[in-house]
Amino acid sequence: MVEDVIKVKDLVKVYGELRAVDSITFDVEKGEVFAFLGPNGAGKTTTVEMIETLRTPTSGSIEILGMDVKKNRPEILKRIGILPQDFSSFDRLTVEETIKYYADLFSAKCDVEKLIKLVNLGEHRKQLYMNLSGGLKQRVGIAVSLVNDPEIVFLDEPTTGLDPRARHDVWDVISGLKKEGKTIFLTTHYMEEAEVLADYIGIISKGKIIAYGTTNELIDKHFKTINVTIKGADEDVSQIARTMGMPIKSTENGNVTVEAAGNDQIVEFLNSLKAKGVSYMSMDIRKPNLEELFLVLTGESLITEEQEAKK
Ligand SMILES: Nc1ncnc2c1ncn2[C@@H]1O[C@H](COP(=O)(O)OP(=O)(O)OP(=O)(O)O)[C@@H](O)[C@H]1O
Ligand SMILES: [Mg+2]
Structure with missing residues (x-):
């Protein structure tokens, strides 16, 4: 039976004059990778942090694992994992020490060995955080988000700024999480990432969801x-x-x-x-891809790998 573990309805977030999130509605099913795709400033982080109970909605409702975010914050935080955008950690702790530190902080009984294996950091376990490459740091961040063995993992742009190789390594880790049965809420502005990983995609632009479905559904519908x-x-x-x-x-x-x-x-x-x-x-x-779909829907381009490489 299909079970929706996240239900967002008519969600709005207003900052002063700006409707950063403008009445969005969507559901995420248990065990799927849901990609929340959109360009800079679209409202991804604002949305995801409202679902994570870290920001307060202006209006609308959010239910996560059957609980209302307004009423069940401590219980929800126990059952979700969060990799915030721009994660960083202590320079002078090793990979292993970092994971142990966060496990203790959340009083989580975590199997550090299993986590290190899951994010494929075995050979870097004794390295200091400050000496890791960007991709390895993100994988430490993913491990940290998993210390409480969450049912849902939120990854806010886990691959932004990484080179293609490091990005693919993070994709492997995300696929591994899905195999473990976790639900993954993935925020990204890479259409290729959504195409490779996502079971279901929501495209957000200027605070509104402009397309919602599987990659094939979206492409077939519009092209x-x-x-x-x-x-x-x-x-x-x-x-x-x-x-x-x-x-x-x-x-x-x-x-x-x-x-x-x-x-x-x-x-x-x-x-x-x-x-x-x-x-x-x-x-x-x-068939045209999601990048072309976004262009058709908004007249604007998402950031492509080519553009990124030219930066
Ligand atoms: N705390 C805040 N106060 C005022 N405005 C904010 C705040 N947080 C975000 N915004 C604005 O809301 C809009 C959406 O921001 P948000 O960070 O949610 O976008 P995003 O899709 O995550 O973008 P990015 O890809 O750059 O991370 C932006 O215009 C941003 O400047
Ligand atoms: Mg963001």
Whole structure:
């Protein structure tokens, strides 16, 4: 049976003139990875910290593990784990000491060995926190969020600022948590992260949820076409696409991307290229992704890995 462990209804948070969270409603199911995706300033941290009982809503209701956040704060805090945005810890404690410190602080009887293994920090256990790379520090943060063996883990942008390798290592840790049966509320502005990890996605922009569903549902709902890119063709394939009534999406660096209405049209198009003796280096056939969905819904771009790398 499906069990909703988080139920958010008509949630609002106002800061002065700003409606940072503007009447949002959504549920999170037990055992799923829910990605809360949105650009800087969208209202992700404000929302997540209201669910964690750390900020007070202006109005609306939040139920977590069947409890009202307004009435059951101590009990809720015992059963959830939190990795805050910009987590940092004591420079001069080792990985092992850090986890033990937080376990003692929360009077949690935690299996430090199991946690170190779960976040894959075995070979770094004796290293000082200050000497760890950004990705390793985040993994210590995830371990700390788990000392009370929580049922729900909130990770607020656990991979922002990490290089792709470190990001993938954090993804592995998150997948491991899911296998342990934990519900994960993941805040991110990387659409790829949501695509890889999430069972369900809520996209937030300017305080409002603008899309909600699985990746496939969201893409299928908003995009009826499939992008076909022909790379390095020896002739102008856009002309052939035009005669078939297929819209041209882009022509860049010898790559032509056209929109196909469905699988039949793709086959027809490729057959037509073959019949006309067009040769090309490679092709790519794919549905638009969440990044393109966000662009369509808001006219703005989420931060992409390419943009991040150029910083
Ligand atoms: N304590 C506060 N007082 C006043 N305004 C705030 C406060 N906290 C957040 N805001 C504003 O509310 C909006 C939402 O902020 P929030 O931190 O929730 O966004 P976010 O989606 O987490 O962004 P980021 O990706 O940068 O972490 C922003 O415009 C922010 O400046
Ligand atoms: Mg934030």
